[in-house]
Amino acid sequence: MTAQTKSNPGNYFEDFSIGMELVHATPQTVTEGDIALYRALTGNRYAQYSSAEFAKAAGLPGLAIDPIHAFHVVFGKSVPDISLNAVANLGYADGRIRRPIMPGDTLNTVSEVIGMKENSNKRTGVVWVRTRGFNQNGIEVMSFVRWVMVNKWEEDAAVPPTHIPDLPDAVPGSELEGFAPMEDWDFSLAGSPYGYEDYEIGEKINHVDGMTVEEAEHQIATRLYQNTAKVHFDAHGQKSSRFGKRLIYGGVVISIARSLAFNGLANAGQVLAINAGTHASPLFAGDTIYAWSEVLDKADLSDKAGALRLRLVAVKDQDPGAFAYKTGDGKYADGVLLDFDYWAAIPKLSGR
Amino acid sequence: MTAQTKSNPGNYFEDFSIGMELVHATPQTVTEGDIALYRALTGNRYAQYSSAEFAKAAGLPGLAIDPIHAFHVVFGKSVPDISLNAVANLGYADGRIRRPIMPGDTLNTVSEVIGMKENSNKRTGVVWVRTRGFNQNGIEVMSFVRWVMVNKWEEDAAVPPTHIPDLPDAVPGSELEGFAPMEDWDFSLAGSPYGYEDYEIGEKINHVDGMTVEEAEHQIATRLYQNTAKVHFDAHGQKSSRFGKRLIYGGVVISIARSLAFNGLANAGQVLAINAGTHASPLFAGDTIYAWSEVLDKADLSDKAGALRLRLVAVKDQDPGAFAYKTGDGKYADGVLLDFDYWAAIPKLSGR
Amino acid sequence: MTAQTKSNPGNYFEDFSIGMELVHATPQTVTEGDIALYRALTGNRYAQYSSAEFAKAAGLPGLAIDPIHAFHVVFGKSVPDISLNAVANLGYADGRIRRPIMPGDTLNTVSEVIGMKENSNKRTGVVWVRTRGFNQNGIEVMSFVRWVMVNKWEEDAAVPPTHIPDLPDAVPGSELEGFAPMEDWDFSLAGSPYGYEDYEIGEKINHVDGMTVEEAEHQIATRLYQNTAKVHFDAHGQKSSRFGKRLIYGGVVISIARSLAFNGLANAGQVLAINAGTHASPLFAGDTIYAWSEVLDKADLSDKAGALRLRLVAVKDQDPGAFAYKTGDGKYADGVLLDFDYWAAIPKLSGR
Known part of the structure; x- marks a missing residue:
């Protein structure tokens, strides 16, 4: 043999x-162990994924x-x-x-x-x-x-x-499932006063903050998900690759960018659909991720909740307030890491 | 908009x-996930925060x-x-x-x-x-x-x-609350034979060991607590700051110094009060933390327990046995990171 | 004093x-927090230590x-x-x-x-x-x-x-204890079709993948186990040591090598005995671990399960397919990190 x-x-x-x-x-x-690690690795602060009490008030079964x-x-x-x-x-x-x-x-x-x-x-x-x-x-x-x-x-x-x-270009807003009823929602505890009605289609939001990713961090995160693609872990083997070093798993970029998006979208933490996603350029350890979002669409869910269709753009080592995206020829601008199109539930202000 | x-x-x-x-x-x-991460990030070994059985024997509700x-x-x-x-x-x-x-x-x-x-x-x-x-x-x-x-x-x-x-300069010893009754206390399992009676006011303790902090470690710890101050995370943005690099959250210094203090204060793990605290100088990734303590005061809590008022001093890249603190002009000596004044409960030896 | x-x-x-x-x-x-961290730090994917449902089907009490x-x-x-x-x-x-x-x-x-x-x-x-x-x-x-x-x-x-x-040179196969009954075993979910009968004594398995270890990772892992040996943590103190830097705890090498061994031994996750172990050379941060195994012996456990005695060899910064081990003079070859001899339970294919 x-x-x-x-x-x-x-x-x-x-x-x-x-x-x-x-x-x-x-x-x-x-388990709760995974939740603690995910928070510690990404900076996740969305209240319904941080507090069991908040989650239950929002109509979820508990800390999800x-x-x-x-x-x-x-x-x-x-x-x-x-x-x-x-x-x-x-x-x-x-x-x-x-x-x-x-x-x-x-x-x-x-x-x-x-x-x-x-x-x-x-x-x-x-x-x-x-x-x-x-x-x-x-x-x-x-x-x-x-x-x-x-x-x-x-x-x-x-x-x-x-x-x-x-x-489909996007999941239709009418087909969104599994959202929290959001009967009770404490905007102060969630970290932002802005609800469904406050966001306008076409609006861009600068998420301001930046987060630098270390080798240890992306490796720990990627193993947490049991993703074992060797390009993320094998520095010796990667020496002879195109980039000469370890590549960071694209999911790390998605999660950190979405954690940064808390600053401007604190009430829109429950992702309901992923419409599209492109990893426009690679991320390496030592790079700093920034993010901005654009409201692409809105959908009514109930008396208490709606959904925002959002484009989340992650950029590297540059001011996200420049809203870098694509150049005239339709290619991604330098430093764009991620173009991620998703739906998220958000409470309405009306009827509270 | x-x-x-x-x-x-x-x-x-x-x-x-x-x-x-x-x-x-x-x-x-x-959750228990947070406890595991806190231990893994700081080296915490105080028995009542490590073992559910020890905690219950000490009169706590369980692993806290x-x-x-x-x-x-x-x-x-x-x-x-x-x-x-x-x-x-x-x-x-x-x-x-x-x-x-x-x-x-x-x-x-x-x-x-x-x-x-x-x-x-x-x-x-x-x-x-x-x-x-x-x-x-x-x-x-x-x-x-x-x-x-x-x-x-x-x-x-x-x-x-x-x-x-x-x-107040310090929380009065008579106002300390929430301490474990310490009816049962296994000094062997806790890691030290020294109880309340063994410590003298003015005594200094060299905690001997050192711990080096990496960028990934302080970032993971600081996110665990959902502290998002950008100076700790944004290497790109910090290039133009006074220090040119990421600053480590002072709480990381407090927790690592107190974990090092286990070696000499193993029975004094339950902090009851924070009297004062000064971050005397900044810590950066790659620096090594050492610590020493001084007994500032003692307070009787019960037949089974007392409290020590302790000054915990963290120093950087130097022998803690030199007990560096302040210079003649009242300023902190070079390399002093932290001056932290707290009360901790400790079991008495008498009546066991 | x-x-x-x-x-x-x-x-x-x-x-x-x-x-x-x-x-x-x-x-x-x-706790479950420790399990999540161990997975995230080592890449552990053995199904009975990843899934509570799989563990119960295998006859374990739950996620162990x-x-x-x-x-x-x-x-x-x-x-x-x-x-x-x-x-x-x-x-x-x-x-x-x-x-x-x-x-x-x-x-x-x-x-x-x-x-x-x-x-x-x-x-x-x-x-x-x-x-x-x-x-x-x-x-x-x-x-x-x-x-x-x-x-x-x-x-x-x-x-x-x-x-x-x-x-003893090895724990006798007849004295192995505590193994899962393995009445039910889903080979697809476990990640490999190979059972007890497929492995031959003398067979060598190249585990292919590599994993680079960072300072933050080994420090976090070693503290998770409350192993506080200062050589693993104190970069300042280690400057004057023989190697001039922090040494990685040998247990980190064992765990990562065994996680790599999943790729070839996915069904043999339950370790029953440690027969011998030698840390042949030190590992430092930035090094990449690879692993290969040799089947040393086999033991019958029940109608449903057997055990493999395995030599797990970890090597550093080299192709594990070269199966580096010892040189002519009986010394370990360059780059060999670990020689670990253990028994692991594995389901039989027969009778399913």
Whole structure:
């Protein structure tokens, strides 16, 4: 028996086929320990994910796992099967957070291949998967589509016909689920007086603060989610890579940018949907993340709550008040790290 | 609508007034996850905050949050409203830990302005606040006074008349509250044979060990307490500051120094009062903290327990056995980081 | 009263005697917070220590503390009394994990001196201790022997006659205890299709992945276990040491290497015995750990489960596929960090 056969080689483009289902290892029970670590690593301050009392007053079952934290966990499971041989993470779409994830819940992840397209160089291809997270009762807690560019094993290998899935630009506001009723909401304790009515479509918000990321921090965070992609951890191996050093997991950028967004969006902490996401440039240890947001849309949820569709832009080592985004030719401006489009619930001021 | 209006600008000197009450965001539920992280970040080994069994034998309800940990949490909440525009944290006084804080408790913070004094340069002023921490039942678990130098918004602004609050040099030993009965106390498990009777007023203790602080460690700790002062996190922004780099939150120094004090004060883990505190010089990543203590006073609590009033001095990159403190002119000696005056409960040897 | 007398000077060779029992401070309650941190610091993905549901299906009481994590905790307690003045940790033997350690359990550690031998230089000696970990009910959860070279206080001091304990090369497979029944085992969720029958004695497994260790990471991990040996924490003091910098605790290497071993041994997560262990060379921050394993032996446990005796070798900054181990003269090859011999339970494929 030869060595190395029992380690996981990951999947190459040829290993995927439309309709294929992948049951991912390792189920993970998320606990109050995970919540404390997520806060300590990201600076999360959204009140319903910080205080059990606040959460209950807002109509949640108690102190829940932040939805973006749960997203990283569900995503992390899929890495060994989907993106171990990925050249690039190309995008997210149609992400839906269906219900609160509570301490003690165990998350499992299953992915289905919904699209494939060989690239013209015949050395790589794009694979689309719909990834679903389930709790210990088999109930779906979230789902999202992502697509990645993966290496082919052999240039000559026969490949299935191109199939590109039809994906929505955004989850429709009418389909948002799992939001807190927000019957009671203490704006003082939440940290901001601004409610649903205060935000206007097109409004941009400068989140002002910056956060520098250290090697130890992104490694600890990425392992918390059991995402083991070696580019994040292996400094010795990365010396011979394109960047010559460890790359920070894009989820670290998402979570820190959203924690910074507290300063201006303190009441909009409950993420309900991920409409799109692009990691525009890589982040390395020692870089400082800043963020700004733009209100893209609004949706009515109930008498007490609405939702904001927000573009969260993370930038590196520059004033977020410059609102850097894209240049004239449609490319991302220098220093843009992340372009993240999501829906979040926010209480209404009316009727209180 | 202009950008940046929804982020918190913090309060300037003119925004405060005597008697003003500030309800601080974000309530925080502290859990066993916080306890594990606090231990891992500080090296805390005091037995009643490490073992549920030891805590119960000592007469506590169970494994409690270390009082200094809780102090950082209550303090952290006040930062966005009190010290976001602070030039300096000038001091603490009259801190009282009134009862054990247990996992599952949710801490809220409210501050009252109790003193104001414009500085002669008319660009800054000193604000005194009494900050109180409450649990989810509205019961006060601690209170303390701190004063900070904050910027004025405008040099010409009218200011209220000077009012300097009357503060005690120390909490009287007779007013100490919330201490464990210490009916049962296993000195072997606690890590030291020395009880109340063994310590003499004037005695100095060299805590011997040193601990070096990394950027990742102080950032993780400071976020654990939801203290978001940007000087601790934003390396890019700090390049143009006086020090050119990130400053470590003073609470990190307090907690690490007190963890080092275990080696010599292992039985004196339950802090009951904070009499005074001065951050004599800044700490930066890569520096090594050492500590020594002096017994300032003793107080009888019961047949089984007493209290020591201790001066905890943290020094940087030097032998704590030199007991560096102040020079002839009353200024702090080079390398002194912290001068922290507190009361801690300690079991008596008699009657066991 | 002179300074420094109340801090712990540790024990020197003369302080030990055969049969002496040492009750170690600080009992530690391990919680879900510890589990989250251990995962985040090591990358642990073994399913029965990640998912409460998986653990229960495997016949464990629930989400347990990883046995190697518990080993570090039990070990950590013994450091202030056994190895504070140690020149070197020489080895481990006869380690037995007797039962699962659950969140909420409080671990106490007691050691007995079972061997002593003065070295010919008369400046140091070797001390063997059997260290036992107990839970809050006084039930032994693990035991192991370790031996350390410690300094003598005085060269001329009289010493007891040499006594070298009789130690097994390995725990016999027939004496393994505390393993999960593994009636139900989902190989997909565990992350590997390979069971007991698939592994052959003599087989080597390349674990492929690498993990770089930062100063903050090893310090946080080592404090999590309350191991306070100053060589791991005091950069200022270490400047004048042989290496000129902080040494990483060997337990960090064990845990990270075993986490890397998931990639090839995903079903063999439950460690039952530690047969031997040598820290062949020191690890420093910035180094990258890789690992490979060799199957040394196999043992039948039940219809559903067997055990593999594994040699886990950690190497530094080199391809683990080269299987570096020892050179012709019996010395460890360059870059070998750890030689760790253990038994782990693994489900059988038959009868499912």
